[in-house]
Amino acid sequence: MRPRTIRGQLMGGLILFEILVLVILSVLIFQEQRQELQSRTDQRLEYQASTIALQSGTALEDKQLSSIEHIVNAMRAAPGIRSVQITDMRGRTLVSNGPEAKGGMSLSPYERTFLHELSKPAIFWSAPHAREAVAPIRIHGELQALVWIYPDDSRDRKQLQSLMRITLFSAVLAIAACTLFASFMAGAIARPLGVLMQATRKLVHDPEDTSSFPIPVSSANEAADLTLAFNLMVASMAEQRAGLNDTLALLDSMLANAPIGFAFFDHRLRMVRVNQFLARMNDLPVSRHLGKAIEDVFAPAAASRLSAGIKQVFHEGYAVRDLELLNEEPGQLPAAGVSDARSWLANIYPVRTDTQTVRWVGVILVETTERRRAEEVLRKSEKLAATGRLAASIAHEINNPLEAVTNLLYLIRHGELDRNSMQYVELAQDEIVRMSEITQQMLRFYRQSTKPVLSNVCALLDSVMALHQRRAAALQIEIVRSYKSDVELFCFSGEMRQLLNNLIANAIDAMTPGGGRLSMRVQQVRRHPLSGSAGVRVTVADTGSGMSREVRRHIFEPFFTTKEDTGTGLGLWVSAEIIQKHKGSVSIRSLARNENGRGGWTVFSLFFPSDLEQMLQSEAVELQPSDAV
Structure with missing residues (x-):
């Protein structure tokens, strides 16, 4: 199995290389030593054969066979000789110190080939792993006999085995030394790479954590150059990430605080991102938008048109501008008294990851309700x-x-x-x-008067009441006036008459058809509890149907009305504008009738400051009707 680390690969490669080199070197040394040993053996055998042939020739010429036997037996004690024999030219053994019988025919067929002619000593292989030496014995130049020497190669094998043991021992020592050296070198190379790998894994696990960088460099090799390059790369990435984070923070801040709604949709028409303004538009948290379909957030009519526009952008790749969305059927306007009728203006555009593919579709929504x-x-x-x-x-x-x-x-x-x-x-x-x-x-x-004038509030109230006198009488409404005739106020008389008319008309409508009591009061106020200024308080109270808390929250909104058939939803909205124009305030207290139709009442209490001319130069006081029981 291939090592996975640089250290293991380096050590394994070096060890294999060392083994291969040592094996080749050992084979070469073994072959060279064996050849050299064989050459020395051949030289020795040739010399010994020539010496015995010379000595035996002299003894054979003198017919002294005992001397020849003595020479042959003496040669047996020589190192590297197993046996020696002397044969005549017919192959019969004349003298032998081996197992060959004297006078017998002990030569092999191959050995007998040397009986015909032999001019000098010869070394040959008589059988596998069996070498022999033969030398001619000449008397007066004529070939009379042959000397055969059979060497003993056990000593040579022992030398070769000893050489192999020394070679193997040297190889083991060399491999061990090279392994230690390779381990040291591999550690020196792999150690900085290991530090780099550990820091890289930490960076992959948490790209924002660059505490491990820069990595210290303690050498001057290629690993150090790689570490320095990696340090520079991480520093550059951190700088780019910081710039990108700043840009994203700016974009997120723009998206979150923009006074328009942003949404992004994928190919399944599901929201992948929205900003806080759009979430507030829909009265849902941002988390309730992510992954949702359009129909889950918008009304069916608006969702249908928006889905069609997004599909068109995905298909054609071009923006759709100024698409009007309504949460009602197209063509309908927000009806009177319907406070949840809403409309939007949508601009839909493609978001591409390259020049061809539309990855997402962005939608900019502006509420036009x-x-x-x-x-x-x-x-x-x-x-x-x-x-x-x-x-x-x-x-x-x-x-x-x-x-x-x-x-x-x-x-x-x-x-x-x-x-x-x-x-x-x-x-x-x-x-x-x-x-x-x-x-x-x-x-x-x-x-309508263009400038505020000093007007009699009681006369204005009486003039308005005169218009409703016959209707109030027909409904059996009791009129209770609690005011004097000398209360004056600096105001726009026409608008003040319109304001009082709206309140009285609403009070009479609230008491239709059962009748009731309409109370009107006008009084001078020296010091208002909230503003601290002097002025006039006008109170209009009725014992009609009353208003719930929810109704009171919406009465000053345009088109909100509880009189579906006859109301326009503009009376109190216009009245609020008149009160604000006069720098006044209004307090509303009301109790809706119970299930039995009893106990309902409403009180509108208006306060107008006396110094309107001075207050027209200051900021208008925001109108905040109080919730009361």
Whole structure:
């Protein structure tokens, strides 16, 4: 199995290389020593064979076989000789110190080939691993016999084995020494790499943790260069990450605090990121948006159009601009009294990871609910203004024939009439006077003053009440007035009359059809408990149906109304603007009727400061109606 570490690979490679070199070196040394030993053996055998042949030739010429036997036996004691024999040219043994029988035929077929002709000593292999030496014995130049020497190679084998043992021992020592050296070298190389690897793994585990860097460098080799390069790379990455984090922090801050909604969708039309403003738009936390489909967050009508726009951007790759979304069916406007009717303007754009692929789709949402409501308020206000102008024109036109009718009735009254006719004329005169007062009140509503003037609050209240007198009487509503006639206030009289008319009309509507009591009070206030200034307090109270806490929270919103058939939802909204314009304040206390239809009441308490001219130069006080039981 291949080592996985540089240290193991280096040590394993060095050991294998050493073993291979030592094996080759040992084989070469063994071959060289064996050849050298064989060469020495051959030289020795040749010398010994020549010596015996020379000595034996002299003894054989003198017919002294005993001398030859003595020579042969003496050679047996020589090192490296197993046996010696002398044969004649027919192969019969003449003298031998081995097991060969004297006079016998002991030569092998191959050995007998040397009987025919041999001019000098010869060394040959008679059998595998069996060498022999043969030398001719000549007498007077004629070949008379042959000397055969059979060497003993056990000594040579022992020398070779000893050489092998020395070689193996030297190889083991060399491998051990090289292993120690390789281990030291591998440790010196792998140690800085190990430190680098440990620091790298720590950085991979936590990319923000660079406490292990820079790694100390204690050498001047390639590993040190690699460590220095890695230190520079980590420092550069940390600097880039810091810049990227700063950029992301700026982008996150922009997304979180932008006054518009941001959302990003994947191919499954699920939200992958939204900002806090969009979450507040939907009254849901950011976590409730992530991974959700569009239908889980938006109303069906708005979700349908938004989904179609996102799919179009994914398919075509182009932005969709100014897509209007409504949480109602398209074409419907926020209805009166419906406070949750909302609208948005969406801009949808592609987010690409390269020049071709659309990875996400971004949506910028701007809520236009208030703008649409303001536009609707403006339209209705224009209608009301046009209606007011028309009513004023009609009142003005009615005044002319009323004046003529009044003159005619005056002439009739001074003529000769019976008693009954005179009563009818007086009744007609009274109705004409009442009609004239109504037309005058209508003209006063339309003729708005451009500057605040000193007005009698009680007279304004009476003039408004005169318009509702007949209706209140028909509903059996008891009118209770608690004020004097000398309370004056510096105000815009036309707008103040409109404000009082809205409160009285709402009070009468609340007591329809069961009747009740309408109480009106006007009083001077020397010191208001909150502002500390002097002024006038106007209180309008009724015993009608009352209001719940939820209704009280929305009564000053445009288009909010509890009178679905007849209400516009603009009366109290306009009234709040008038109160704020006069730097006033309002306190509302109300109790809704119980299940049995009893116990309901409402009290509007208005306060207006006396020094309006001075306060017009200061900041307007925010209108905050109090919740009361």
